[in-house]
Amino acid sequence: MTRATYRFRKFRLIPDTEPDAEPITFAMQCAVCEQTGEPSDEQAAAHVWATGHLKANPEHFTYREIIIRPCRFEPGAWQ
Numbered sequence: 316m317t318r319a320t321y322r323f324r325k326f327r328l329i330p331d332t333e334p335d336a337e338p339i340t341f342a343m344q345c346a347v348c349e350q351t352g353e354p355s356d357e358q359a360a361a362h363v364w365a366t367g368h369l370k371a372n373p374e375h376f377t378y379r380e381i382i383i384r385p386c387r388f389e390p391g392a393w394q
Contacts, residue, residue, distance in 0.1 A: 325391040330384060337385040343368075346377040354383065 331337070340354040343365040352364030365378050 323394045325394065326388040327391060328386055329389050331387040333387070336387075337383075339385070340383045342381040342383075344379040344381055345372070345375050346379055347375040348372070351381070354381075 338356045340356055341358040341361040342352050342354040343361045344351040345365075345368055350368065352361055352368070355361055361380065368378075369375060
């Protein structure tokens with residue numbers, strides 16, 4: 316019979332700022348028709364889409380901002 320030894324480690328979830336991390340992206344979604352603009356790394360581009368969508372659909376007043384921010388777990392000390 317073999318014995319197993321377990322060690323536990325705490326981790327912390329943090330924004331991924333490593334050079335190879337995915338970029339933060341922004342998009343806007345119409346809450347009325349659920350149409351979504353193309354994701355962009357520029358927040359202003361997402362807002363431009365929402366403005367254009369409002370002009371094309373004057374009764375669509377409510378929107379959701381979708382932000383994708385990459386995160387990673389940072390290992391802590393062994394316990």
